[in-house]
Amino acid sequence: MSVKQNIVELKTKIPADVTLIAVSKTKPNDMLMEAYEAGQRDFGENYVQELLDKQAVLPADIRWHFIGHLQSNKVKFIVPFVHLIHGVDSVKLLVEINKQAQKINKVLNCLLQVYIAKEESKFGMDFKEVEDLLGSDTFSKLEHVKVMGLMGMATNTSDELVLEKEFRSLSDFAGQLRTRFGIMPNLDLQTISMGMSGDYQLAIACGSNMVRIGSHIFGERIKH
Numbered sequence: 001m002s003v004k005q006n007i008v009e010l011k012t013k014i015p016a017d018v019t020l021i022a023v024s025k026t027k028p029n030d031m032l033m034e035a036y037e038a039g040q041r042d043f044g045e046n047y048v049q050e051l052l053d054k055q056a057v058l059p060a061d062i063r064w065h066f067i068g069h070l071q072s073n074k075v076k077f078i079v080p081f082v083h084l085i086h087g088v089d090s091v092k093l094l095v096e097i098n099k100q101a102q103k104i105n106k107v108l109n110c111l112l113q114v115y116i117a118k119e120e121s122k123f124g125m126d127f128k129e130v131e132d133l134l135g136s137d138t139f140s141k142l143e144h145v146k147v148m149g150l151m152g153m154a155t156n157t158s159d160e161l162v163l164e165k166e167f168r169s170l171s172d173f174a175g176q177l178r179t180r181f182g183i184m185p186n187l188d189l190q191t192i193s194m195g196m197s198g199d200y201q202l203a204i205a206c207g208s209n210m211v212r213i214g215s216h217i218f219g220e221r222i223k224h
């Protein structure tokens with residue numbers, strides 16, 4: 001199937017209130033354009049240099065989502081145009097995003113990446129780190145970021161019971177945080193970014209409203 005057909009088909013399976021992000025890392029611009037021509041506007045990238053190269057030449061109304069692991073020293077390159085940074089996994093990174101956004105008088109939307117998988121290798125904060133951050137003085141002073149929700153990656157498994165438990169743990173946690181912290185000038189926990197090609201339907205059933213889908217749209221990736 002073509003990229004276009006994949007998108008059209010996916011849209012029939014995803015409820016209207018769930019945002020589909022086309023994860024285009026390692027894929028060439030002509031494939032992104034095929035998705036764009038099918039109406040897709042939200043694209044996810046994992047590598048800063050690749051994102052910069054694509055953003056420079058692709059249509060200006062694309063909403064770029066940074067979904068990879070972001071190093072603090074690269075924040076300044078993407079802050080001017082990025083729509084949402086999903087992988088905020090430390091206070092240090094959030095402070096740096098705030099600093100760079102302040103320089104250009106912008107407020108940058110972010111998601112906190114929360115650790116839900118059993119695997120050691122996945123990045124993220126644990127529940128307590130997130131609670132401590134949101135309740136901290138440091139956080140209340142960050143006026144140039146807005147935490148719009150949580151992002152999680154489940155264990156790489158086909159065991160639906162494990163996946164469901166992990167997905168539910170993230171949406172339950174978001175609910176607890178909403179009750180505890182409510183809405184603040186820099187906090188409005190609306191978005192739960194979870195679910196990829198293999199597990200997006202389960203993720204949506206467990207409360208996701210933003211899915212990040214790569215190989216199901218663009219085909220398998222050779223690297224990463």
Ligand SMILES: *Cc1c(COP(=O)(O)O)cnc(C)c1O
Binds near residue numbers: 025046196197215216
């Ligand atoms: C690559 C990637 C995806 C997409 O994975 P697929 O299995 O190809 O859909 C989603 N989220 C993150 C964070 C990724 O790095």
